[in-house]
Amino acid sequence: MTSSNSPSIVLANGTALIHDANNRVVPTQTSILIKDGKIARIAKNIEVEDGVEVIDCTDKIISPGLVDTHHHGWQTQLKGRHANQLLMEYMVTGNALSFLYSAKDIFYGQLAGMLETLSAGTTTVVDHAHMTISPDHARLGIAATASSGIRSVFCYVPIMRVKHFNPLTYHPNPMEDWVMQTFSELAKQGPWGQGRVTLGFGFDFWFLPTPFVKGIFAQVKEAGVKTFTTHSVSIPQMGGGWPGGLPQMLTDLDLLDERVILSHGNGYEKKDVDLIRAAGAHVSSTPSTEFQMAMGRSVVFDASFVDGGANGKAVGVQDHASFGIDCHSNQAGSIVTEARIGLQNARNHYNEHFLRQGKMTHSLPESLSVEAAFNLATIKGAEAVRMEKEIGRIEVGFKADLIVFDALSPGMVGAAQHDPVAAIILHSSPADIEIVIVDGIVRKRDGKLVTVEVDQGAREAVGRDKLEWKGIAEEIVRSRAGIQRAAEKHDNEEGLRTIKTIFHIDESLYVDGV
Template identity: 45%
Template sequence: MASNSILLQGGTLLVHGNNDHIQSVKTDLLIEGSIIAKIEAGIKASSETQVIDCTDKIVSPGFIDTHHHVWQTLQKGRHANELLLSYMASGNLTNSLHTPSDIFWGELGGVLECLDVGTTTVVDHAHLNYSPEHSKAAIAATLSSGIRSVFCYCPTPRLDSWDPFTINMDLLPPWVMSTLEELVAHKSLLQSRVQLGFAFDGSFLPKEVLVNLFDKVKSLGIKVITTHYVHTASFSPISIVELYHNYGILDHHILFSHCSGATETDAKLIHKSNSHLSSTPSTELQMALGIPVAFSDLGLESQSSVGVDCHSNQSASIPSELRLLLQSSRALYNEKFISQDKIPKKVNKTVEEAFNLGTIQGARAIGRESELGSLSVGKKADILIWDATTPGMVCAAEEDPVAAIVLHSSPGDLETTIVDGVVRKEGGKLKSVDFEVGKELWDSEKGVWGWKDVSKELVRRRVDMAKKFEAIDIEKARKGVIQGFYIDESKIVDSV
């Protein structure tokens, strides 16, 4: 239920100052409508104001996850021991097994996990677009959840048949762009809590097609265009950054996911164009996508942010990803010294730099620094309240609240998630979701659902999905992926 006014009283607030330096300040914060109206000590509550006692709590900005395939809930746990090419077959392409209704539920499970772990804004690379209904179902679930989203509508390759493995690489049949125009016509989808972005992985198409497509998308008012870029043999032997530059389409609208394997030329072009990137440490480290670039020697930290990529593969927690990024980058840095029998004088990177990648840097990556990413008067009220007295957080929260969140927290320590001034998690539990909110776009699911009932429906659908999945010859599909995406098979080897 929307609250007009909420007072967070007496918490330890994490407030960004000059050069993104974070100060912890014991004070009050007043939310009016969807906005942070005041941050100061001794704010008086009016009789209509909901007061949340934040004694012994840390109050932080919500996390911004800049790369996530949110629909993939029904395949969670399937990819634990997979590399990219296997995941492409058992993950991405199982979008073909999903009805629009499955997509609704998968998407709902994904956005609710985000809210549970403290993500208040997600950039959703929605490669699920088998029909207009699939995308509409996903947007309806996103709207119902209460999360803030840049829903990046995605023309995607569509599987015609698993056996023989036949993939339709015609990314742009007429219905794909007419559906986008239809969605844009819902004016609120360009201005409100859920906004349309665009996701595209068709860099193999002719220059003219890409240039016209990106012009068209920008002319529709879309501000974020996101593209996967991994400069490895298993993904792209060419630089997509250079390609976009050469085509004249590399600009501040572009948000690359990964960028692992990026060259120094790529780094220069990313800076020059003020485009951005999302490092996704878990999937990059597991699936041989390369070293996360956010903290690498390429000097791309100012253009970087962090994403989860696949909650089908690991937790959707941004603090978990920040921790993995920070400690893996420290390991690589330290190893350079160790391998030469030397001792590093200082530790590489700080918890504050990591925290910023998940908050203010995420806002910059989507061009919304002025409204998101930090606790600041006038910004959107996307706020987390952490219990500083749990076994995990106690003492650490007193010593260094940023370190407490980045290195000590678990999602169970997160008591309250507020998005757009509305409480979505309270007392450590998700609040109910109302499917009425999305019915303008897709009206097939009804009612107000609590998490327990949502989880039962997810389990029921997972069983059905697993049956469909078992009928596939997945090794044949993996071979099909290798051929369909022009992967050089001679490069797949057992050892080097």
């Protein structure tokens, strides 16, 4: 179903979170007409024509859909295994296990991952899709994304493909001819899902010769890709980062521009942030994995660095930042949760700076407000994907990507009536989200995901044209069991040693914890 013939809907008598010209959120009691996949009218009273569905939003909060700017959607079958792990351990027990996935496993892992984040209120996701084991894996990953109903930039990623474990061995050439040939073929085929899913590009092989890298990005530019993403951290677990910093490396390659989303950015100094701002690039912060896996403070809140960070140089990049999930194999796929964790952690660092001096401030700065966190999850995410004139806010002419919260739920009641933004950021859970609409089509209704129509590109492999959540979950359980049986045969300690060697990790940097 395309947005041009999507059903017309009126969200009647809700509290809509509407941004003013200064990006302040103004809760407004109103109704919203959705027509042809877009917001057609916002008014207190809307005359309803025949055939238009009316959804009563009395005692509901209508919010712009959330934007997730860094996610690895395929990892559903790996959930739970990283609960007490650091980054290098994850690289062995998570990232490397993509080679155990069949193309069909990728379809279900990706579909379930996108449905989880959709159910949690995310309507747009930038997927760093590092699961290109084969052309079929990539194609079924895209088909799963399109099937879910979410809006996505599917960033195709060349990867280090595992050949086998015991010992952990990679294929010698990560850039075999088929890798970029498949990318070019996909670029000609997209977009998918009636235009919701577009092709992006992800890349982390900055160790390759400069002429070769430039040739790859000439091909990416020729394909018309509007978003490319890369991991960027400056921490001991990743060998201290690229010499001179990745922003400088991208600048030298003439690649740092408004298309770029740098994931994490922990340890950035002012010189790095200055380059990002000048280029119009963006950073995606993923608090849960960054805090757990020893990456340091999230750069998404400037005031977190009032003390200059742990090394006396680190800074934030709040005006060019947004939130991502990263690995939903490690934590829940809720952007609201990431906003909450990131905000409270930043407040803690800000307050501790003064407490160490035996002092205290009168109040928190505006940059550490719940509204600031909400904007990072909506309008700033839209800016990162260069769709700020289409998504991220409730405005006539914008795409109808909306979520509806129950303001009378046990978690939100009281807070929702006092401050709807605070109610979302500090009190809500995905269970409070009753309706999710993407491109004018309801994808979650009455708190439950609707039936999924399988994209044409996956029907032969899946053997179904429609899927209910229960059936998807059952496939995940079956698939996970097979992957787990294979993974149990791996020598993870040997794999960890190999990974450390690949990343040139200095073992002397490791200490025993307390």
